[in-house]
Amino acid sequence: FELAHGLPLFGCFPTPAPLRVMLAQFEIAPESFKPRYTTYVDVMGESPNLWVASDRTFRIDNDNHLRQLLEEVTTFRPDLFIIDPLYYMHDQPENGDGMKEVCRRIDLLTPTCAVLVAHHMSKPLVTNAGVVSRGRNDIRGHSILLGWPDGIVEMRRSPIADGAMRFTYTF
Numbered sequence: 001f002e003l004a005h006g007l008p009l010f011g012c013f014p015t016p017a018p019l020r021v022m023l024a025q026f027e028i029a030p031e032s033f034k035p036r037y038t039t040y041v042d043v044m045g046e047s048p049n050l051w052v053a054s055d056r057t058f059r060i061d062n063d064n065h066l067r068q069l070l071e072e073v074t075t076f077r078p079d080l081f082i083i084d085p086l087y088y089m090h091d092q093p094e095n096g097d098g099m100k101e102v103c104r105r106i107d108l109l110t111p112t113c114a115v116l117v118a119h120h121m122s123k124p125l126v127t128n129a130g131v132v133s134r135g136r137n138d139i140r141g142h143s144i145l146l147g148w149p150d151g152i153v154e155m156r157r158s159p160i161a162d163g164a165m166r167f168t169y170t171f
Helices: 030-044 063-076 098-107
Strands: 021-025 050-053 080-084 114-117 125-127 130-132 152-157 165-170
16 A cells, blocks of 8 residues: 555655555455455555456466456556466475476566565564574575575564564565
């Protein structure tokens, strides 16, 4: 919503202009996601720059689904395509070689827009000093997921303040 309206992302990262954003939301069941989405629309307002889908039956490793997705991308022409999360959009074993093909299929989107893929990390390593980030090594699944992204933004709860988030990144 923030990017589609041209507002600072997370309230702190400037957006130079409204962006065309496609969100393929798979983690929250559609019947639970709809009220949340409606609340955002009520607060932020609708935007012609935002395309949202919440369909847990979609699979990028299904040729028909991929073809439909590419048609939607061609029609909407997003600046950014967000997949949330990766593990719900395919039927491949997370540690299997089928993940290579999943990544190749996602790469079909990159000639026309930036792609942001939400992916869950391993459970944090906690020591007496707090949570230890192992960077890319915290990424779950096949080793292709370590080298495939151009960058990684890690979001974790801050050990300093309740409710605060800590962002670290790797390019």
